[in-house]
């Protein structure tokens with residue numbers, strides 16, 4: 001791209017093809033290590049701004065970051081709504097803007113929904129890998145929305161679970177989730193039934209009240225709380 005070229009638009013299908021988990025995990029591991037290494041890691045990432053749209057129970061999030069080692073300047077813009085606004089519009093939508101850090105020119109406008117789904121799940125999987133739960137036999141997913149799908153995909157790709165359980169407040173949605181994958185997924189009637197005995201628990205709901213209680217959790221289990 002030349003300096004004055006308009007930014008390229010990169011849609012969800014292209015992002016999806018580029019973001020295979022086996023490529024994403026090592027890149028994210030490095031990015032997380034860079035963030036954690038302070039000045040040496042070369043990452044500038046101010047706390048995200050989360051703006052509330054009270055009238056609609058919605059939020060606009062602005063998440064800028066710069067990596068001097070990768071020389072990448074970008075920001076994610078995210079909107080999400082507590083109540084789903086329609087059956088076809090996802091509760092969370094996002095766009096990533098990529099800039100030329102040397103002159104501020106906007107280079108690309110990318111779909112950020114796929115990035116959000118895959119990045120979030122990949123970070124949970126990386127945390128699980130490094131925090132080493134005692135066992136990795138039973139995976140429990142609470143919720144059956146977008147993050148449930150991406151977490152299932154990467155967790156079953158990276159770890160040798162023998163059993164996967166899902167619970168959702170909407171049973172039909174949990175059943176549709178279970179039916180959408182070739183592997184066996186047990187649809188549970190309560191969160192407790194899904195959690196008791198699980199080695200890895202993933203909470204991916206929009207609940208504002210607790211859905212997971214400590215007394216259900218097996219000692220040594222690992223919880224990824226979204």
Ligand SMILES: NC(=O)C1=CN([C@@H]2O[C@H](COP(=O)(O)OP(=O)(O)OC[C@H]3O[C@@H](n4cnc5c(N)ncnc54)[C@H](O)[C@@H]3O)[C@@H](O)[C@H]2O)C=CC1
Pocket residue numbers: 080090091092116120143144145146147148168169170173203204205206207208209211226
């Ligand atoms: N920390 C991070 O970087 C990210 C966090 N998230 C969070 O992960 C969670 C899941 O996100 P998505 O799967 O994209 O949302 P989604 O809208 O696709 O799915 C939400 C799920 O939560 C369930 N749910 C909604 N209200 C509930 C309630 N009151 N009690 C129990 N279940 C309820 C729905 O039935 C559905 O299964 C959200 O809280 C979201 O904000 C999402 C993306 C990134």
Ligand SMILES: O=C([O-])C1=[NH+]CCC1
Pocket residue numbers: 078080092116
């Ligand atoms: O970082 C993110 O994408 C989100 N944080 C809260 C909701 C989505």
